[in-house]
Amino acid sequence: MRVVLRRVHKSFEQKGQRVQVLSDVNLAVEEGEFICVLGPSGCGKSTLISLIAGLEFPDSGEVFVDSKIVEGPSSDRLVVFQEAALFPWLSVLGNVEFGLKLARVPEKERRERALEAIKMVHLARFVNAHPHELSGGMKQRAALARALVLDPKILLMDEPFAALDAQTRNLLQVELQEIWQRTKKTILFVTHNVREATFLSDRVL
Ligand SMILES: Nc1ncnc2c1ncn2[C@@H]1O[C@H](COP(=O)(O)OP(=O)(O)OP(=O)(O)O)[C@@H](O)[C@H]1O
Ligand SMILES: [Mg+2]
Incomplete structure (x- = not known):
């Protein structure tokens, strides 16, 4: 775009x-x-x-x-902020899946897409970790995965x-x-x- x-x-x-x-x-x-x-x-x-x-x-x-x-706003243009603003009560997977859930993407596809995005940002070992268990860099990785999973055409960082x-x-x-x-x-x-x-x-x- x-x-x-x-x-x-x-x-x-x-x-x-x-x-x-x-x-x-x-x-x-x-x-x-x-x-x-x-x-x-x-x-x-x-x-x-x-x-x-x-x-x-x-x-x-x-x-x-x-x-x-x-x-x-549109899911075609997503913002990644300085502070990751992850949901503290959700795991990395839960955070990354959240937008797909809202978009009513079926569970199996949701899981696959989320795991792929998490892999892309090199967080695969921490899928089940919660935000308080992550370093600052890992939080930003999770925030990036959360945006990437929705496949925006434009990434605003x-x-x-x-x-x-x-x-x-x-x-x-x-x-x-x-x-x-x-x-x-x-x-x-x-x-x-x-x-x-x-x-x-x-x-x-
Ligand atoms: N919603 C708002 N209401 C009132 N003033 C605002 C609002 N948003 C931004 N401003 C003002 O607009 C100016 C630019 O703010 P902006 O946040 O865009 O700067 P920035 O370049 O992103 O700064 P920084 O590098 O500190 O993040 C500032 O003077 C700020 O106070
Ligand atoms: Mg600013």
Whole structure:
């Protein structure tokens, strides 16, 4: 899927004042492209992600996905956040299966797809572990599997590795690259780390 933003403006009301966050943003992300969005804290990266995810709407201008205006969230565009936000009472398998359950995917298929996604993020040994038994990196792996299992066309990643140590972060960067090459998903990856941005993608916004 192709993402296009055309003359997008977005502001928020803060303590009675208008804060302009995005002004005349224009961009195109091609299908299958891996693009990084780089910028300092507060510059509007998460806001940009929310607009594409359909969680927020522009004041003016348009956000298109495959030539259709984004009108709300969709399982075609999923967000992976900095904090994994897994359900603490569910195992890794339970967390990854959750979205499929909501979508009423039959149990056998659900199990197969979940296990495949868990394998893709190298968590197979921890399918039955609960979030409190996982390290930060493992939690992010589980969160990634939870998104991948729904087979989104676009993966929106908002500083997913920011809270990890350098070594784990490097490992997950390499693995994400492999997943991208295998699945050919369109990925928008937010970071404020220049090294991460230049390592991960050919084009940095
Ligand atoms: N729902 C909201 N209501 C009011 N203001 C908001 C809202 N969301 C974002 N903002 C403001 O918009 C600006 C940009 O926020 P945003 O979260 O997009 O930045 P960011 O680039 O993701 O920062 P960080 O790197 O710290 O995550 C900030 O000034 C923030 O306070
Ligand atoms: Mg942010």
